Amino acid sequence: MNARAPQRRSNPPPPPGLLVVDKPGGWTSHDVVGKARRLVGTRKVGHAGTLDPMATGVLVLGVERATKLLGHLALDTKTYLATIRLGAATTTDDAEGEVVSTADASAIADDAVDTEVAALTGDLSQVPSTVSAIKVDGRRAYERVRAGEEVTLPARPVHVGRFDVLARRREGEGLELDVLVDCSSGTYVRALARDLGAGLGVGGHLTALRRTRVGPFTLAHARTVDELVAEADGEAGRAGLSLDLDAATGTAFPRRDVDAAQAADLAHGRPLPPSGGPGTTAVFGPDGHVVGLVADTEGRARPVLVLAPAG
Known part of the structure; x- marks a missing residue:
């Protein structure tokens, strides 16, 4: 055996x-x-x-x-450090695409750059880059572009809270800008580079992008x-x-501490007395662990997400 x-x-x-x-x-x-x-x-x-x-x-x-x-x-908000090259436009609005036009950007005055940057700050109607992950009839836009299709994406509202030029470098006929961008989710920094170059009449694209903050x-x-x-x-x-x-929810949402009875109610999906604040709140039980997320609706703090199992 x-x-x-x-x-x-x-x-x-x-x-x-x-x-x-x-x-x-x-x-x-x-x-x-x-x-x-x-x-x-x-x-x-x-x-x-x-x-x-x-x-x-x-x-x-x-x-x-x-x-x-x-x-x-x-x-909902993100921060980026980026480098924009003025003087060339590409198919992808970044350095990975093919160059479709060039122009001499060496003589563009700093004031002209600052004026166009200011115009791209605040509430904008932005056309996303065609190689984005936005779906068009069930397929990603970049998949359609790579398959040789022509893709036109509608403009969408975005918010750029900060668009600061940190450094400028003139190299040959090109002008490179190091920038800091604070923006809403859904904003394409590549599209900002494209639109900045278009506004200055010389074309532009992104050569480097680093996200330093997400929420x-x-x-x-x-x-x-x-x-x-x-x-x-x-x-x-x-x-x-x-x-x-616990730390993740406490970092991302306002905190509300409740007693054992209310923690049990929320764990079973029952509403609580209102939190009294806007948006979503993280609810913690007396043991210090998160029970779930709630939002005030119709005079009650109703469950948005229950994270602790009942009991």
Whole structure:
């Protein structure tokens, strides 16, 4: 009689929370998710918002139950550091596209640049880049463009709260600008580069892009892929979270503490007395753990998302 082979024990799943990654250039957001799944030891990983492959910087990932949180996070504003080259327009509005026109931008006055930058600050109606991930009849715009189709995207309202020129470099017939942009979600910095060049009559495109903030999460929360790999190769055997579920919700939303009875009500999906503030609030039980998210509706704080299991 053959002895039964010993069963291999699998590691328990990681706790729920957020992993904030400093995305390297050349990686897609999906590449980072795939790597994170191996490093933290679970398939339950998703990302909040995307970054172009050429871009680097803050990418927020949800792990385990925190994936449910991603769609509710206050990620409505973002900050970027970018480099814009004036004097050439490309098919993709960035350096990865083919050059479609060139012009001498060396003589453009600083005042002219400042005037056009000011015109691209505030509430705007922006036409997204045609190689964006926006869906057109069920397919991504960039997929249609790469298939040789002509794509026209409608303008959409965006807000650019800050568009500052940090440095200027004149190189041959080109003019390079290092800029800082604070903007609403859905704003394309590539499109700002395109429109700035068009406004100055010389064309423009993006040559570098780094996201330094997504909502309340910054590079201070982020770790590089190499740092995560080194951590996973260490004694723990996997990479840890940037913020556990409690810290993540406490960072992203106003906090409300409730007693045990109200925590039990919310865990069962029942409404609470109103919070009295606008937007979404994170509710914490007497044990200090988050129970769920609520928003005031019709005189009650009604569940938006229950994060703690009943009981």
